[in-house]
Amino acid sequence: MPEIFINGQSVPAEKNQTVMQAARAAGVFIPYFCWHPSLSVAGNCRICVVEVEAEGGGWVDIACNMPVSNGMRIRTDSEKVRAQRKATLQFITLNHPVDCGICDKAGECTLQDYHFAYNGSPSTSRDAKVRATKFFPLSERITLDNERCILCSRCVRFTREISKSNALGIKGRGDESLVRPTEDGLFDQDPYSENVVDLCPVGALLSKSFLYKARVWYLTSTPSVCPGCERGCTVKIWHRKHEWKLKSLDPRQNESIARVTPLENPAVNGPWICNKGRDLAKIFERARADQAMLKGKPVDLATAIDSARKLIANATRPAALVSSWGSNEELAAFKRTLGGRFATFVKQDWQPEPGERLEDDVLIRPDKNPNGAGARALFGAAAVVFDDATDLVLVWGEGFDFGRIPARAKIVFLNAYLQPENGHADAFLPISIQTERSGHYTNFEGTVSAFEACFRKKPSVVDAEALFAALATPQGVAA
């Protein structure tokens, strides 16, 4: 195993590593724009230069493409390196508009950070900047500002190496090079397209859904798990910081998802998520059910729970459909409290939507529910069949056709969203959603990932875990 010296410190390295990889593994920071741990080496930004010390002088070259060799001595912050990084940043900002004030990337922009770390002085150019396209619609989801683009080619390499859509390329030469779709509409069909927004080291590629929605420093992120399929990618759900709560504008904005980004996780999704995961607001911010009902008549929550408890207590052959969107904790609570009384089946809450990609070899999986594996581990994988004598069905979660329930059976329905079935149940109990509680999901490979609460639930809504305990108690307790 070769040993190299970075800034005088001995650093162990693997045989086929580059200096960049060895330095990162040892916790030494080398700046980079175009390099990315999951992409091929392009070596075009030239900011990762380091100095190699050698007899009779040394040389400066890029760390991302420099193989380690035993005994090599690297300086990451020598005078030559600093001078070259400064010159490189002068080039990069030469035609960059430096419009950080109106740029969504400001606050999390690598160019901003490096400018202050390695350059710090204004442009020495007095000539007009090269103008290029603003708001180029790269796809239905993504807009491109070619003036901000530093042509690092990360997005192009992503579509070639990761999503394999080959949807992006660079056309033109020199300082008139432009990132463009290789064919019209091709990038729209790439279900991973929005990863290029995170990959972009500057504010060139922007998500249309997040455009001008918030300055990133007003936001905070909560670790969560995407419920879009059984892969269970870990994500960060971004929402307004408490201390920057909006008072005069629509207060619902304080409790809404600003955007979703990947939470890097080598065990499950690496640094990527698919576009469905970016659209969790479309799932979680549907109209919510927050009113308990008995046969469609609004009642308070405690009354509804009491009625449901009595229905369950009086049933002779009850059956239950548990949700594959329930957390491991909720599923375990059901089994512990009510499981013995019920013939239990696992329900697929979500089916693939028309046109949705079913499966590929990147991330997307065919089962569009996050915790099917966790539920099946507790309740088996038997198909839903009702006994003729079934006199009560507890339905937990959406997506089940009530027409399949025997006519004489009573229905206890737990749902979070405003749906017509809610009013058909004998007892309807509104429950909380994933962003309002914490818990764990088990993905199809058996990997367990945690999610945390981003927002507080309404008092008129109950957590399923607490509800099951209440339903199982003979006398009943207030929720």
Add this chain to the structure above:
Amino acid sequence: MTGRKLLMTFPVTATSHTLADYRARGGYAALAKALHHMSPEDVTKEVTASGLQGRGGANFPAGRKWSVVHLNDGQPHYLCANADEGEPGTFKDRWILEHAPHLLLESMLIASYALQVRNAFVYIRGEFDLPYRRLAAAVEEAYAAGYFGERILGTEFACDVVVYRGAGSYVCGEASALITSIEGKRGYPRNRPPRLTVRGLYQQPTVINNVETLSNIAGIITHGAEAFKQVGTPKNAGTRLISISGHINRPGVYEVECGYPWAKFLYEDCGGILNGRTLKCVIPGGISTKVLTRDEVEKLTLDQKALEAAGSSLGSGGMIVIAEGTCMVRLLQVMLRFYHHESCGQCTPCRDGMGWLHRIIDRIVAGEGRPEDIERMYEISAANDGTTICGMGDAAGYATVGILNKYRDEFEHYIEHKRSKFAGNLEAIAHA
């Protein structure tokens, strides 16, 4: 006469480029000699012993490049002839392609034999029309005569050649961009390491030689390395094809023996400076080499070592003669417009630096120069020196610094007076 000749050894006629004429001159005898009497290692040894240096601009010893390729390693090897002659001022490979295409093909066959190459390529500049047609016809003739294909000259040796036309990019003349272009990709140069002789075309060991370099191989095999070394100087063996243009009475392609006196070449062989003017300076080997003043030129001999000692290079042999009265500011403007137009846009210093240099020089020429512009051009050139993926950033920097160092007064004059020290155009005639 410009010394002994190795390549331009026959009178150019209407048929001198054909296979029949080439064979009448003894063509394809070297191939027979190599295939029947030499092992691949012998050929490489002979080329190494000859001291043949690359004629494309970098002067890298051909034998040393070849010996990096491991024979019998079970991998396919590739050979590419670089006929993407794009360095401004250079048009010497064109002469070989037009008048001696079989010399190139025979030499490529010998090189393919030495390097165990099954598939060889010629990457020819897209703008070349007659050279392409002549070369394509020569390939047809050579196939028909059995010099390409299976069982060449009755031996086990098999080789095919593909002529690939470029699409008009200066950078594609850079070896790694050239093979990337052959692979059908955008002609971007590649980062080294790996060297192309380790992982080149289709990720296999690949040797890329200039057309003129390769064309010397047949002669080296026929007459031996010793005979080749007898020509030229001890450090720079052989001859150089020089394409001379600019303010010179007889422009054209000349074969010059290395070490030939430069002044004699200019004033006698090429007929002196145009219209009886005085020599101002010469760009010796394509615009990427540093300009040499009249005093330097007249003292030097035409070989790489002498030019290197003077801080320049014989480069690609594209010699541009510049007469007194020419405005160097306008000259640099033309050069920088070229570099800006040809920068591939891959890596930062060249992509943005070339445009920056071009905008500055345009502004100076428009009479809006600022005193700090000269320093800025030095800075941009320095920031391109050794920092780019290929050599283009360096080359543009050398060209700029070369002119700024020697003719700074003209730039200062232009900036101060908002007009040229001379009439302001390249063809201005100083003599009264």
